[in-house]
Amino acid sequence: MRGAVLLLPLLAAVLLPAAAAAGGGNGSCVRSCGGMTLPYPFGFSSDCTIRLGCDVGAGVVFVGGTRELGLVVRNFTPRALILKLQPNCSRLFNASVAALFSDSYAPASRNALVVSSCAEAAQISNCSSSPERFLDRNSSHCTDESIRCIVPPTNSTRGHHFLNKSEVLRSNCTGLVSAVSYSDAGGPSLLLGALELDWWVPGPCRCDARANCTQFPATRTRPEAFQCECPEGLEGDGFVEGTGCREGQYFAAQWYYCISLFSFSIFSESSSAS
Template identity: 35%
Template structure:
């Protein structure tokens, strides 16, 4: 009788241990899962992988009362290649404030031109935007006293991504605003008060769905930053194996 009770106790302990292990695995799996839902005014739908708001997301953003953000900057849109950031025109905004827009998975696109103020040296390199045009278009006169010291910067020729060091080394103190040249249907338009960040999934090798194309993201001609996945024609989804992958479209 004593042997039976001991066996019963041992069985009960084993069940308890297995239950604890199962619960721990379930908890860890939940932590590692990427959650992309944020009920805000600018994003009502779930973000596509690899974007999200939990620790399991390769590109983790913030879900706040003001919307989806990177630091204090509001995210307006996420495309297959870019994160679109709102950058309202503002006098006396420190250049250092945009350092948060340079992360392990994203950086400023060279398609974005920064309008800088209070520069201690002339900026070299081409820039398509005239500062007085931008200031006039935004109908802001509060910075007029420094308008003669406003300079435009969009990086070195041949670079598709910028680094914060490049911007910081301009020796300009303030960032007034920005504009981005966007190509659409063989035409180019300018979007004011917008910053475009090129994004990538970190990794030397692509981990895309079998029905997706993989694109390496480069800085210049030699530095591989990571990759992006996009579903082939006739398929829809985020294209990543860890995400939703690719599924046949409704019309197929």
């Protein structure tokens, strides 16, 4: 895991020039913490569009108001935050679910939540991949808890879909043990101990004129929102308030992708095609 420990310092080294060039709408947003600097729209203060937490001593970025939940950000991509969920039966379920859903991010329907001590509910099932494959009951504070999975609905392939917060809470579980995320990048794979949070920026599209804008229509629980992405051949984050899109070094435009592949290599386990 030494390579994983080096990931965030590498991320900071790549992002420092881009963050300095960004400026714009979140001028008072604090994007640096210790040796870590985050790209727009992320930051560590209340003025940031998407606020995350920072533990300087541990050198980690986390989701939620407290580090104790163990919702550690392992990776950033143009579409998602990749969290590392170290298996832990003592991770409080309700507090964790509250931290995973916000006005700017939510668990994608590509995830299954590994949970413990739940009431019977329609979306609760036995995990298709045995938790024992990555769950050490000694180090994870698990004893004789019943380990199950909250799986996404079968109709979650239409449009932009996320796990439903109300349905997840209705399962009335005690612990959020871990998660399993499905990825088809580079071939089908299961990311064990990982959870993908799709993120967005609230409001109508505010993308660079040359960027592609993906819109998320407003729902009962989420306002209108959007994502920006520069087309191939241009670098930047695509946001008017970020670095926009411009011609430049190809490497800079691909930092998300490279770091994503590095991070995925830690967790990926190829699954057989159905």
